[in-house]
Amino acid sequence: MHPHQLQLARIFYSRISSLAFFKPGPHIARRARARRALGLGGARCECECASRGQGMERSMESTSQTPLPTRQLPPSSSNSNPTPTHWSSSPASSSSDILIQLIDPRSALREKSSRGVISRERKNLMDMAHERDASSEEEVMAGELRRGPWTVEEDLLLVNYVASHGEGRWNSLARSAGLKRTGKSCRLRWLNYLRPDLRRGNITPQEQLLILELHSRWGNRWSKIAQHLPGRTDNEIKNYWRTRVQKHAKQLKCDVNSQQFKDVMRYLWMPRLVERIQAAAAAGAPQPQTGTADTPLSSSWQHGADDGLYASPGDACWPAEYYSAAGDHQLLNNPAVPELSSTTAGSSSPSSDSGAGAQTWLAPVGEAEWFTTACDASSAAVAMHDTVLAGHQQQQQPCLLGETWTSSELPELGVADFEIGSFDVESIWSMDDNLWYTQTQGV
């Protein structure tokens, strides 16, 4: 297979697996259930697809962009729900058709949105004060540079060009590819959206745990944190933090950077995550649906292995501080935990970002293992956590590095939350938690 074709295929599967309506969140599932209950059709995430498809339809109508060739236009009015591109009944007849179909409708969804207009107007005002941007703004006004949402055609141009020429040199890439975009914009679009090794869908509990832990150590070093969550972008993690974590801090009426909130995260939230992850595992959470084993999800992890960071879907990188940080860490009391050194040949590796004292640990290749703790043990919450671990250890053979799960116990990290049984990440922070925190902290 030609490398270009291989790239297209990878992107194709990546897009299919990454689409939001392919991995609906809890609210989507709720709406789907409601629709089924009302006899409105049972297609999973139908509403989501429809709304997005409709948005895209508006988008395509509003621009001079070529409509998607295989799109099944709604039979009646534009208010009808058009079949999403990906759900088209017409099989793609060529690689270009496939590629066109695989582009997420959201990319062109807001083409006519007033946001672009507002943004440009705002930018105009800014440029009057910042002469250095005047030239680029002139280019925008002259139609030489585009801003705002990317169109399908632009995505195609970028994907094709990167597939054949590689990344980097974004400014020249933008020119060479015929994109009327800045190099920055191209880079951002590729890294945050089109890159084939991206993972989409909800942030898994494991990832949440890791984000919380790493953020407690590094703060808003999103890119650094993202390096430890393969397939996740710094933008995604940043958005998660701002929309989820900060929301909880707001609910608790405390600053997200306050020690109080950090304590809540460490002693309540993270143990709760651990508990729920283990509960899901103990409940025999279903394995990923058939076919996922060979999807880009796996390939993305494998792709990560190409970078020397990750060896398998289970080989998440965990900071050495998990094990060696001062304090009464749970794992330090576990004789099965080795010191982070070369003594565990093949199982440890220094991080590329050792400058900040971060080190990563690579689990043995071949066996997906999950490290289950990410929080210090110095509170009742952690006592609960310990209890969970103790119960778990009775059932499991000791693993190489402390408490782990095997792949048979837990779905792959990449599995969207809705696939992990009844796991509901939205309710991780419960009313009980709020009450507990209010009582203990006097908030």
Place this chain on the structure above:
DNA sequence: AACATGTTCAACCGCCGCCCA
């Protein structure tokens, strides 16, 4: 049904550091 409010996330921005002529 209509409106208000909250949430999500793609895309933008300015700033900074690195590299190179």
Place this chain on the structure above:
DNA sequence: GTGGGCGGCGGTTGAACATGT
């Protein structure tokens, strides 16, 4: 040494969408 180009980073924005009233 210096200035420009470039890429990367973190912060911010706002349209679309979801949910509540």
